[in-house]
Amino acid sequence: xxxxxxxxxxxxxxxxxxxxxxxxxxxxxxxxxxxxxxxxxxxxxxxxxxxxxxxxxxxxxxxxxxxxxxxxxxxxxxxxxxxxxxxxxxxxxxxxxxxxxxxxxxxxxxxxxxxxxxxxxxxxxxxxxxxxxxxxxxxxxxxxxxxxxxxxxxxxxxxxxxxxxxxxxxxxxxxxxxxxxxxxxxxxxxxxxxxxxxxxxxxxxxxxxxxxxxxxxxxxxxxxxxxxxxxxxxxxxx
Numbered sequence: 286x287x288x289x290x291x292x293x294x295x296x297x298x299x300x301x302x303x304x305x306x307x308x309x310x311x312x313x314x315x316x317x318x319x320x321x322x323x324x325x326x327x328x329x330x331x332x333x334x335x336x337x338x339x340x341x342x343x344x345x346x347x348x349x350x351x352x353x354x355x356x357x358x359x360x361x362x363x364x365x366x367x368x369x370x371x372x373x374x375x376x377x378x379x380x381x382x383x384x385x386x387x388x389x390x391x392x393x394x395x396x397x398x399x400x401x402x403x404x405x406x407x408x409x410x411x412x413x414x415x416x417x418x419x420x421x422x423x424x425x426x427x428x429x430x431x432x433x434x435x436x437x438x439x440x441x442x443x444x445x446x447x448x449x450x451x452x453x454x455x456x457x458x459x460x461x462x463x464x465x466x467x468x469x470x471x472x473x474x475x476x477x478x479x480x481x482x483x484x485x486x487x488x489x490x491x492x493x494x495x496x497x498x499x500x501x502x503x504x505x506x507x508x509x510x511x512x513x514x515x516x517x518x519x520x521x522x523x
Contacts, residue, residue, distance in 0.1 A: 287385045288419040289450065292395045292410055294434035299455020300424045301335045302489040304394045306482070307422070308343035309500035310509040316389035318343070321381050322350035323410060324364075324372045324396050324403060327357030335394060342489065342496045347388060351376055361402040371404035378416035393419070399438050411445055420450035422481070422508075425472065427454050429464040436475040443477070451481035451507065458486050466521040481505040482512050 289307070293300040308318045320343075325334040333341075336348035352372050354363035364371035377393065384391045395401065395410035399421070402409060414421050421442055425435045435452060442449045452472055458465060473480050482504040488496065504510030 287389070288381050288391045288393060288417050290393045290395070290410060290414040290417070290419050290421045291424065292399045292421060292438070293424040293455070294398060294426065294431065294438050296397050298424050298426045299484055299488075300394060301338055302342070303422075303424045303453050303455050303482075303484055304335075304392050305339040305342035305496070306484055306488070306500040306503055307508050308339055308346050308390075308392060309497045310504050311390045312344050312346070313497065313501055314509040316509070317387075319347035319349065319384040319388040319391045321377070321384060321391060321393045322348075322396075323377045323393060323413065324360035325350045325353035326360055326363045326396060327355070328353055329355055338489075339392075339394075342491075342493055343500070344493070344497055347384065349380065349384065351380060359401045360396050361404050364403075365405070372408075373404055374408040374410075374412035375416060377403075377410070377413035381413070381417055381419075393417075398434075399423075399441060411441065411447065414447050415445060420448040422450045423452045423476070423478075424455040425452050427457055427465040427468060427483075428462065431468055432471055432475050435472055439476040439478065449476060449478040451479045451505070452476050453481050453504070453508075454483040456486045456488075457483040461521065469518055469521045479505070479507075480514055480517075481508055482510060483517065
């Protein structure tokens with residue numbers, strides 16, 4: 286798995302913090318890691334972007350981004366409004382492929398969900414994943430409504446014949462409600478893929494040292510972690 290594409294079922298589901306956790310777990314396992322932000326929106330030229338945040342939390346990674354646009358909008362819209370050149374899926378794939386020749390693992394983080402448009406032609410992160418022939422990790426919300434958005438994303442991945450590596454809950458509440466607890470069982474069913482981890486709410490607020498120590502405990506072995514899905518299920522059912 287030299288390249289892993291990371292998307293979300295929407296905005297604010299914990300995609301960047303999950304990317305950082307995957308990077309931290311891989312680094313702890315002795316792997317070299319690059320993080321590529323396909324299109325950064327909503328930040329100025331001198332502000333820290335998502336790739337920078339991943340590097341802050343995870344440690345020594347190669348952080349890269351293809352383009353950034355000032356307004357917090359979909360990349361294609363933000364590029365058009367700023368009069369800037371949009372990102373194309375083949376550019377994302379080319380950059381990720383080059384990084385993969387120099388690193389054990391390349392994490393490609395999208396913007397928003399799978400089908401958020403990069404350009405006027407409708408290019409998306411899914412198109413980049415197809416060009417890379419890379420598996421896709423989907424970061425999902427914990428609570429009510431997540432089953433629908435997760436299944437829609439999973440169906441689109443299958444329709445495009447892309448591999449869904451699994452799903453990760455990007456922010457698991459300290460006191461989960463009934464819907465969240467039930468979703469632990471239902472998410473793998475609707476996704477047709479395993480639950481590969483759950484990050485505690487507020488994980489991104491930890492110190493980098495604490496984050497790096499804890500990250501492997503939030504992720505399953507496939508993501509270089511030690512998280513035990515059956516044990517998590519039992520705790521939530523209890």
